[in-house]
Amino acid sequence: MSEELLINVTPRETRVALVENGMPQEVHIERASRRGYVGNIYRGRVQRVMPGMQAAFVEIGLERAAFLHASDILRPPPALADGNGDPPAPAPTPSITELVREGQEITVQVAKDPIGSKGARLTTQLSIPSRYLVLLPYSQVIGVSARIEDDAERARLKGIMADLMAPSGMGCIVRTNAEGQGEPALAEDVDYLLRAWELVQVGSQRARAGQRIYEDLPLPLRALRDLLNSDIEKVRVDSLDTFERMCDFASQFTPDLADRLEHYPGDVPIFDLYGVEDEIQRAMRREVLLKSGGHLVIDQTEAMTTVDVNTGSFLGQRNLEETVYRTNLEAAQAVARQLRLRNLGGIVIIDFIDMVDPEHRRQVLRTLEKALSRDHARTNVHDFSPLGLVEMTRKRTTESLERQLCEPCAHCGGRGSIKTAETVTYEIFREITRAVRQFEASQLMVLASPKVVSRVLEEDSAAVAELEEFLGKSIRFQADDQYAQEQYDVVLL
Structure with a gap:
């Protein structure tokens, strides 16, 4: 490739x-x-402790206070084994009030950028990445990326890193890029990371609350x-x-x-x-055309992203089940690509076209998982639900492409639709009636968008005449290009 x-x-x-x-x-x-702020390390001050949320809000110098959950706060490691030599059971997460207090200064790292109305997500479990490794200063674990699948290679890398990290007493994660690398290259990365960590420690002691200690590249x-x-x-x-x-x-x-x-x-x-x-412009659209003639409809909401698969104009050459199967196979690959291209994360629900054959379902799911295997973000795909939906998650650390490049529509407020001219017309009629009952006026003037005024004068002229007769007032309509379709003003003269 x-x-x-x-x-x-x-x-x-x-x-x-x-x-x-x-x-x-x-x-x-x-x-x-x-x-972006992901990876940056700050000296923060705890602003508020929220026991009901098991979290605290921390001021780190950004526009909004950042969010620190109790599970992301570093705690002393448990004992290696109990009296019987068995590994200890995972300790429950202590109350947030036992871990931090208001006004306390702590060193934190940004794990997720501010997204939408939410502040940045923080952790005190610091890490520093390099070319081949991720340094874990507060851990002694040596981990290897799951994408390195060869057992012999995993064992080789783990052995090398155990020797290299032993003097420091720290842990690390071996990244996918380290596959096939020798000890000298890995040792250079270790030296770089230890120097970087020394600078972080010095900065943490000198920095004031709200100051950045370490910035990613x-x-x-x-x-x-x-x-x-x-x-x-x-x-x-x-x-x-x-x-x-x-x-x-x-x-x-x-x-x-x-x-x-x-x-x-x-x-x-x-x-x-x-x-x-051109691809970026297409990624701003809801609809994604497939080569077969089918299409995807992608909708991103605050809670999740939904993907609907449709056959469109694709009729197939054999039968309906075969047509559906072929469309879903193509859609599975297209969905994986669109998630990467649009940087969509969190919960994703895919509504494939219903398939009767269980083997077809397995093949579609396998195709989706294979296409996602090249994604740098971590994904987790579940089997078809009883309703025929595929639920999956994709790790989200930054805003999606659309939310980086776009803002909510000034006319519809991000709803994706606006009231019809007919709906606005009837709202105007109700507002006229309300105004006449509250205030004295000999006549009224309505300012509205050209489309609404055109409809009133052409299709609803009889209704206007009836309203004038009912209220005993003269009503004039004036079009103004500055008004959006949902905007209007009723002026008493």
Whole structure:
């Protein structure tokens, strides 16, 4: 599979696209005015303790206080074994009031960016990532990414890391990129992480509440650290200055892959050349067309994302069950790609077209899981429910692509629909009646959108005449382009 990383840099915005076989799969955006906070470490002050929520709100210098749950607060490790030599039972989470108090200063790390109306999610279980590892300063666990499936390789990496981490007394997680790496490369990462942790400790002692102690890398360097692997054939950057900084970073941390970086000097914008701009525009739409003629309808809500699969114009060549099966197979791959491209997370409900054959259901589910296996975010897929729905989760740490690029519609307030001209007309009639009963006036003037006024004068002129006769008042209507369809004013003259 051919993979490329495309990096588009402008003075106020940086965008990274991961392209597989010519198709954009992921888009990451960072703006100078609104950089993400995930991974940053702050010195915070506990603002409020909420025993009923088992949580506290912590001031870390952001617009909204951040959220710290009791389960995310570091506690002393339990004893290794009980008197019988058996491992101890997991200790219950203490009350939040036993863990923190109002006014207390603590060092915290952002685990999730502010999303919607929610503040950032925090943890005191700090971690620092590098190219191949994630340092766990308060743990002695050596873990290996589940994506490294070969048992011998997992054992080799775990053995190397156990030796390298033993002097520090800390733990780590071995990332997928470490597969096949030798001890020297891993040792370099350990040295880097220990230096970084030393700086965090010094900063934690000196920082005041609300100050940032550690900041994650900017997006272009983060892309090299997190996304660049042996499958990536090229990394193309359209900014010479950023290209040079990335080369310095790569030569220090990933020298074996540094030759894959390439400066793109072309006149055609790099995202246009690879069709990424068009794909971003399509990702803003609810409907996703499938090659077979079917389509998906994707709706993102506060609680979850729903995906509806429809056959559309696809009629198939054999029978209905075969048509449904083929459409669902294609939809499973398309859903996995759209979740990555749109960065949709949390709970996802997929309504595949009903299938009678259990084997067809198994194949569709297997296709979905295989397509999701390339996703960098953690996913968890459940079997078909009794209602024929597939429930899954995808780890969410940042806002979706749509919510990064869009805002609620000024006319409908984010509802996705507006009142019809007929509905607004009858609201105006009721408002006129209400106004005349409350205030004295010889005549009234209504200001409204051209579409509403046109309807009143053409289709409801008889109703206006009846209302004038009933109220004994003259009513004039005036169209104003500044009024949205749901807006109007009734003026007493």
